[in-house]
Each structure stands twice: as C-alpha cells, then as structure tokens.
Amino acid sequence: MEVSLIFKIAAVGILVSVISQILKHSGREEHAFLTSLAGLILVLFWIVPYIYELFETIRDLFSL
Amino acid sequence: MDMIKVALIGMIGALLALELKGAKSEFSTYISLGACVVVLFYVVARLSGIVGQIAALSDYIVLEADYFGILLKMAGITYIAEFSGALCRDMGYTALALQIENFGKLTLLAVSCPVIVRLLELIGELT
DSSP states (O other): OHHHHHHHHHHHHHHHHHHHHHHHHTTOHHHHHHHHHHHHHHHHHHHHHHHHHHHHHHHHHHTO | OHHHHHHHHHHHHHHHHHHHHHHOHHHHHHHHHHHHHHHHHHHHHHHHHHHHHHHHHTTTSOOOHHHHHHHHHHHHHHHHHHHHHHHHHHTTOHHHHHHHHHHHHHHHHHHHHHHHHHHHHHHHHHO
C-alpha cells in the first residue's frame, strides 16, 4: 500500500494541473483554484492518517 | 532487500516531485511528504527491532532503567524535530524550521536535566 500512496499523489497532482490548465484557458480562473484546492484536500485526506499512525508508533517506540 | 526498496521509493518520489514542480509546485511538496512518510515507516520498523535487542541486552549490563529510557526519549525528540524541521525547510520556510529545531533542543535540555543533577549528586558523594 505504501508505494502506491506516492503514485496516487502524483496522479492527483498531474490531474489537477491538467484540469486547472484547461479551466484557465477556458476563462474560469476561480474553478481552477477550486480544483487545486480539492486536490490538496484529497491528498491531505490520504496522508494525514499515515502521519498520525507514524507519530503514534514513534511515540510508543521512544516512550515519549 | 529493504535497503533497495527504500532507495527506490526515495528516487521515484524525488523524480515525481521534480516532474510536478513545473506544473503545480505545491504537489511536489506533497509527494516529498508522502515519500518521507513511507521511508519513515521502514525506519521505524528497523528501529523497533534495534530497540528490542538493546532492551534485551540491558539485562546483562546492570544499568539503572531510566537512563536507557532517557536516551531513547532524546533520540525520539531529535528525530521528530529533524524530520519536521527539514520538511519545513524543504518547503522554503526556514524560520519555521528553526523554531521547531529550537524547541527540540529545549526539550532535549529539559529531558536531560535530571541526569545532570544526578551526576552532580554523585560527585558530591565522592568528595
């Protein structure tokens, strides 16, 4: 599951940059901004549980 | 075997991040964050093995238990401070990175204070 996390983020990144380019050229600036925001939230939605789980294991490991 | 996997993950993550830096720069930091998290999983897995063995080793060496705990705590604090500071510096916010690292150093000092006090007591007993 881990390596595919990086590929998923890359895929979302490429998708968002393509969509925002299209929206920019068709004159809708704010939609482009909204799509990149949605991409950001989606990526955060994936990464935050990983980071939380990681810091939990570190806390248990080092008995912080 | 794990070493090869970690190296590959790092390189793939760096290449993808580089490619996305042109089109959409904030996604390159997400990819580097994702790659860091994945590599850190491997690091933590390896580290827990080492800590387990050291704990088993400490049965032979009669050592006050909490020294080993303090050492571990300090290692953990430095590790997290370095990780988050470097990530902030990657994104270009060196001021924030310095704040995090300063707080890490202060916490280290706070954790190691009892050891210093005990050392001075020991010296007092000797003289």
